[in-house]
Amino acid sequence: MANSAEDQEHPVEAFGWAATQPKGLLSPFNFSRRATGDHDVRFKVLYCGICHSDLHAVNNDWGLSLYPIVPGHEVVGEVTEVGKEVKKVKVGDKVGVGCMIGACHACDDCNNDLENYCPGMILTYSSTYHDGTVTHGGYSDHMVAHHRYVVLFPDTMPLHAGAPLLCAGITVYSPLKYYGLAEPGKHVGVVGLGGLGHLAVKFARALGAKVTVISTSHSKQDEALHRLGAHSFLLSSDQHQMQEATGTMDGIIDTVSAVHSLSPLIKLLKSHGKLVMVGAPEKPFELLVFPDLAMGRKMVGGSAIGGMKETQEMIDFAAKHNVTADVEVIPMDYVNTAMERLARADVRYRFVIDIGNSLAATKL
Missing domain, CATH: 3.40.50.720 (NAD(P)-binding Rossmann-like Domain)
Structure with a gap:
């Protein structure tokens, strides 16, 4: 499952916002992601929803957070690169990544398209990937993920209102x-x-x-x-x-x-x-x-999220029946205020960060 040693030796620079300690504020953060492996999809992040789980993770309410932590598991954007074994998407496609980016692919749950219940399921952020690196989420300029965990967005699904559907x-x-x-x-x-x-x-x-x-x-x-x-x-x-x-x-x-x-x-x-x-x-x-x-x-x-096959089914169904989230789109530098508002339920009904138009202006 891990990429080759050569891939790991050539990481790709990335930029996002991270919390460095429990209950800490999010702030600009430079880090790196792995190179695009044969089975990987890399995409430019355009929007990322803010889930209540992000607030819990930043605060370490569940005692599982790994710092620094770049949250975000309702991530959508445009494909910029695909590995040579990837057939399901191509450069230019609109895609998303939800709550998980890995699993064992060998257990009964994985074999039945229920990766979300795999004992080895890997979360999109604040988890440890197959290669030993810590995963980082969508409050960032780009993402890379195994193609199994990438959802193709229909052309009729608006990205900003579709992002929260991934969680x-x-x-x-x-x-x-x-x-x-x-x-x-x-x-x-x-x-x-x-x-x-x-x-x-x-x-x-x-x-x-x-x-x-x-x-x-x-x-x-x-x-x-x-x-x-x-x-x-x-x-x-x-x-x-x-x-x-x-x-x-x-x-x-x-x-x-x-x-x-x-x-x-x-x-x-x-x-x-x-x-x-x-x-x-x-x-x-x-x-x-x-x-x-x-x-x-x-x-x-x-019940907890869904497997990847069902997640794609859900996105396709939502596009066909015009089901989207009610969102408040915000710039990246508003994220800490949004977290405060989320804690007091002052949002109707989901914050979505406009990563594509606002993240670059916050670079260190």
Whole structure:
């Protein structure tokens, strides 16, 4: 899997923004990437989304960060070079890289196009690649990745609004498909109306489901119903509304990362219903097996992004059905302010950095 020794001896200069310590500010950073190997694709980064995971990684909230850290795993741009064994893309194509850039390619998960569940999965940034180098993400001028981890963007998909689909989009699309909720007539609840939630609404609708947004905030109702196209809105703090909705949903996609009670949500499910957790809470949940799960044979499951085959499927589906993220495009030097705003949920619904038009002006 590693490139040749000769390739490793001729690294390519790169420039981006990095954090050098936990909870530190991002600042200009010179580094290098490997030369383009036979199976690699190199592309100029044009846009990169800011995921809440980037904030967690910069702060080392999960205790896994490797510093200096160049975040960014919703990366899109234009191909500038391909290795001689690459057939799927060519120079000039628009492509993206999501949350991972490597795996073992030998385990059952990899053999079933589920690289995202491979024990040897390599994250796009703050991880260790096959050659022993630390990976760096898309807050940078260019990327290089094995062609297996490169997604081809259809011409009809706008890059700035499509970038967040590489993380937030596949995170909600995959469980809708896997848990049997992507069918006309299914009733799907979406908990939370943020970066993940607004895309869950859009994908569930495009897949033919009836969609109900479940939120603690009445202020989200108009947005959910009249702009995002949800069929109904459920205020979770209203006990009467929750009681009226008992046993009405086939499944719920829970996008909230804060710890919250699952019991009221499970009660909304029909028998055999599924509550799918895609948020990333830092503390464990309390779960009642009886009566919440046992009485109705209900399920609480999880899901994390998707394999590369499914990610390409998702991008193609999104382009066909005009599913894009709602974004606020920002220049590179606004990134620290954007991180502060993200921490207080002051974004609707995803920051995207205009790397192509603003990064070069910040060079050291």
